[in-house]
Amino acid sequence: MTYYPLNDFGPVMKGMVIGGLGIFHVFLAQFAIGGGMLMCYLQWLAMRRPKVTSPAIDPHSQLFRAFLDSYFKTLVLISFVLGALTGVAMWFTTIQVSARTIGVMVDEFHWIWATEWTFFCLEIVSGYTFYRYGKGLTDRARMTLLVLYSIAAWFSLFWINGILSWQLTPALGQPGSLWANFFNPSFWPSLFFRTVVSMTIAALAGCVVVNTMSEIGREERTVLINRMAHFLGAMVVMPLLAWWYFSVIPADSRQWVMGGSIAMTLFFMVSAGASLLIGGYAVMALIKQRLYINGATATLLLALAFAATGGGEFVREGVRKPYTIRGALYSNSIVPDEVAHLRNVGLTTDDPYPLRDAQAYPNNQLRLGAMVFRDQCSVCHTMDGANALVHLAGSWTLDQKRLNFAKLQHLKTFMPPFVGNAHELEAVVQLVTWNADNRPTDWPDTSQTAPFTEIERYLEQAGTGSGLSTLPPHTNSADRLTRAATGPQ
Amino acid sequence: MFPLDQPLPTMFYLTLYVVTLVVHVLFMNYVLAGSAYVAWVSVFRGTDGQRPTAPAARVLRDWMPAALSAAITAGVAPLLFLQILYKKDFYTANLLLFHRWMAILPVLIVGFYLTYFLKSKRITHRHGLVRAAIGVGAFACFAFVAYSWTENHLLSQRSQVFKTAFYATSSIIYTDPRLLPRLGIWFFGAFPTMVWMLGWQLRYQRNTGQPVPGSEFKRLAVTGVVGLAMAGLCACGYLWAGPADEVGGSVIFGQSALVWTVSSLMGGLVLLIGLVWLAICPDQPTRSLALATVGSVVAILGATCVREVVRLNRVDLEPLYTQHAAAMKVGGLWVFLLFFAVNGVLIAWCFALARRKMGPLNA
Ligand code: HEM
Numbered sequence: 069m070t071y072y073p074l075n076d077f078g079p080v081m082k083g084m085v086i087g088g089l090g091i092f093h094v095f096l097a098q099f100a101i102g103g104g105m106l107m108c109y110l111q112w113l114a115m116r117r118p119k120v121t122s123p124a125i126d127p128h129s130q131l132f133r134a135f136l137d138s139y140f141k142t143l144v145l146i147s148f149v150l151g152a153l154t155g156v157a158m159w160f161t162t163i164q165v166s167a168r169t170i171g172v173m174v175d176e177f178h179w180i181w182a183t184e185w186t187f188f189c190l191e192i193v194s195g196y197t198f199y200r201y202g203k204g205l206t207d208r209a210r211m212t213l214l215v216l217y218s219i220a221a222w223f224s225l226f227w228i229n230g231i232l233s234w235q236l237t238p239a240l241g242q243p244g245s246l247w248a249n250f251f252n253p254s255f256w257p258s259l260f261f262r263t264v265v266s267m268t269i270a271a272l273a274g275c276v277v278v279n280t281m282s283e284i285g286r287e288e289r290t291v292l293i294n295r296m297a298h299f300l301g302a303m304v305v306m307p308l309l310a311w312w313y314f315s316v317i318p319a320d321s322r323q324w325v326m327g328g329s330i331a332m333t334l335f336f337m338v339s340a341g342a343s344l345l346i347g348g349y350a351v352m353a354l355i356k357q358r359l360y361i362n363g364a365t366a367t368l369l370l371a372l373a374f375a376a377t378g379g380g381e382f383v384r385e386g387v388r389k390p391y392t393i394r395g396a397l398y399s400n401s402i403v404p405d406e407v408a409h410l411r412n413v414g415l416t417t418d419d420p421y422p423l424r425d426a427q428a429y430p431n432n433q434l435r436l437g438a439m440v441f442r443d444q445c446s447v448c449h450t451m452d453g454a455n456a457l458v459h460l461a462g463s464w465t466l467d468q469k470r471l472n473f474a475k476l477q478h479l480k481t482f483m484p485p486f487v488g489n490a491h492e493l494e495a496v497v498q499l500v501t502w503n504a505d506n507r508p509t510d511w512p513d514t515s516q517t518a519p520f521t522e523i524e525r526y527l528e529q530a531g532t533g534s535g536l537s538t539l540p541p542h543t544n545s546a547d548r549l550t551r552a553a554t555g556p557q
Numbered sequence: 558m559f560p561l562d563q564p565l566p567t568m569f570y571l572t573l574y575v576v577t578l579v580v581h582v583l584f585m586n587y588v589l590a591g592s593a594y595v596a597w598v599s600v601f602r603g604t605d606g607q608r609p610t611a612p613a614a615r616v617l618r619d620w621m622p623a624a625l626s627a628a629i630t631a632g633v634a635p636l637l638f639l640q641i642l643y644k645k646d647f648y649t650a651n652l653l654l655f656h657r658w659m660a661i662l663p664v665l666i667v668g669f670y671l672t673y674f675l676k677s678k679r680i681t682h683r684h685g686l687v688r689a690a691i692g693v694g695a696f697a698c699f700a701f702v703a704y705s706w707t708e709n710h711l712l713s714q715r716s717q718v719f720k721t722a723f724y725a726t727s728s729i730i731y732t733d734p735r736l737l738p739r740l741g742i743w744f745f746g747a748f749p750t751m752v753w754m755l756g757w758q759l760r761y762q763r764n765t766g767q768p769v770p771g772s773e774f775k776r777l778a779v780t781g782v783v784g785l786a787m788a789g790l791c792a793c794g795y796l797w798a799g800p801a802d803e804v805g806g807s808v809i810f811g812q813s814a815l816v817w818t819v820s821s822l823m824g825g826l827v828l829l830i831g832l833v834w835l836a837i838c839p840d841q842p843t844r845s846l847a848l849a850t851v852g853s854v855v856a857i858l859g860a861t862c863v864r865e866v867v868r869l870n871r872v873d874l875e876p877l878y879t880q881h882a883a884a885m886k887v888g889g890l891w892v893f894l895l896f897f898a899v900n901g902v903l904i905a906w907c908f909a910l911a912r913r914k915m916g917p918l919n920a
Contacts, residue, residue, distance in 0.1 A: 070645060072649060073649060073652045074652070075655045145673065149666060149670065150666065152626065152630070153662055153666050154662075156629065157659075160658070160659060160662065163652070164651065164652060164655070164659065167648035167649075170648075171644050174637065174641055175641065175880065176887055177887075178637055178638075178641055178889075179887070179890050182637060182889075183889070183897075185630075185634060186896045186897050186901075188633075189904060190900045190903050190904055192626055193904045197907045197911045201910075201911045209910045212910060213907060213910060216906075220900070245888070246887055246888040246889050247888070420717060421721055422721070422724070422725050424724070
């Protein structure tokens, strides 16, 4: 077991931090991807001749160009800066929340990341070139740059999508080939889904930008908006792609979204509801040919898209529970194969990092409990903030707590099994009880008196495996990951 | 000799780490020293920036956002290899510094936008005070980021005992007598690099018909020489401040590092000659710039290798050898190499498009 100096995130759960940042990052990145496609489309419109027989180019040609330059500026200022840096921030945040997870992912996929990086470089260079010189270039050169930009942006999605989808559906059943893992079961649905989302976001952002362009009139705005609506049309395949996605993810994850976990279901509903509203508007726009969307409405629609992305990201982060890498690493950075060993020696025995607020606890048992809580519960729970143990279990009797904490993985299958020995379990039980009692200065130490044989029996009965029934069979590749995670790091 | 004294997989990742870090350092130097230069100009020579006689500051302002993008993008690559190589030490330092470490990201975002502000027309016409504030603000952001990387780097190499004690204090600020001199090396050392990069840009401008007086080259060359001298002083300070057993001469002039130490010193010397030459003959900058460029790259490469040998001396990599070997087996390298080549060509194509159509790179 590798121990890291864990920090207290206050009243928020660590998972929320990743999710919260993820929303911004994903939204911006998808804006960049869809934006590239949209600009290619507009550049093509600006260049084409509507009728093969007539030599005249599209009468709106200049309008498309002007919009493109305006839009690209927005894209660069927002997406290049914030998109790139929130990307680095995602990485750093993942280190904060689970250094072990990122460690395994880097070991496993560094060449994929390195490949993605080459596309990112191309994206930056082609983007900046267009930004700086686009106005003075020929149509052909502009198109070339935009196509390169779009390809690069989309491919960075392609590569990173393999890694992210792998976390939920690693191909552990197959011998440890990188490509089996990369093109894992949820790779394609998730890639296509994100592509459509990208197109949606870009089109909605386009509608906002159109409304900020003071130099063009309503007539011209309508022309542009109707073109943008074509991009929204892609949304019709979204339900199908979502269905495909949910049909390949593990059954237990699916159940949580479909009512098994209130929070997950709620986030899913937000996401689906917001998408439905946008989709409805888009269809109307497409049918009612000359529909006009004003600035306020466009912004509202974009905000809805943000909510949809938000819900989606929380679901994506949430349905992986109790794992960060399914079957290979629990959310609290403990490797499944270590559980049995840690049940014997204790979870905190070898942890070099002391409690930071040791004097806040009246006795050593509570201090032990606080360490156990820090090391294995604090990724998903706080003591009395979000998803607080005091609120969830504060009112339970001591015996209920002992029994249920020992069987965490069966209590809610999205929790890992309890890791640690009976004394550690009793310590957490006491800690929760003490907190529920408003942290009195005097508290009895039960480390001699608690019914440890009972607790040991509960732990025995719970077993050391995951509570999920649909885990992939354990194979070479899972073993390799286990070794990667447990080796000297 | 580093990195040949390591097993193949470890050597492989060390090499990639060093090479990519050198690229990061080059761009980072342009940003760090460049933003310092712009800040200086905006504070002390208020309106100078707009006169055609001050092309250096203008070009710096103009290219700062792009250079920052490049510095950040180039930073991602060594970040990847660093994690494969050292894992726990890097992560532990990150976690110990917590908010203090994470702060570099919002600060970079602020710095990024300030660089855009600096070049926007609205700002150039603003009051000198506003411009000075933005110039200094941008520089402060990048200086903070540099400080943080140095802090993290030094902390990551402390012993487990120290890290445990540090954790117990709940502090998120690491102090070390070596920190400032080390930062000084990076900061002052950034000037000569910025000078030759900017020198090439100015030379290009001059060749495409824009007025760039010789005095501007001269001023830059002198700036570079002063930077180099100060970096040397800081290096002495660093050796003096550090506990002897950690970075004593035995490591720097030891078997593993000797060649690199010597290369670094020789590179520095060549760089110095190039800069002095540029200061003396600012009207024919080509050869002196070429000399400074070669010297600078050699010096940075050498110094980066020495830096790594020093770390290897403190951190025991041996337990990680098997993991480096396992990492090397995961596959995907060929795909990377393929796209590295393909995207390299496409990037070159972008540059070609820009050059062909625009003539002067800076119109
Ligand atoms: C303007 C922004 C930046 C500046 C001024 C800067 C400055 C520095 C400095 C001074 C060092 C050397 C630290 C030392 O050895 O004491 C360094 C190292 C490094 N930088 Fe940057 N940096 C910047 C942005 C970034 C970004 C955004 C990334 C990553 C995405 C990055 C990745 C790295 C890496 C991986 C190292 C090596 C660290 C180690 O080996 O411990 N840098 N940077």
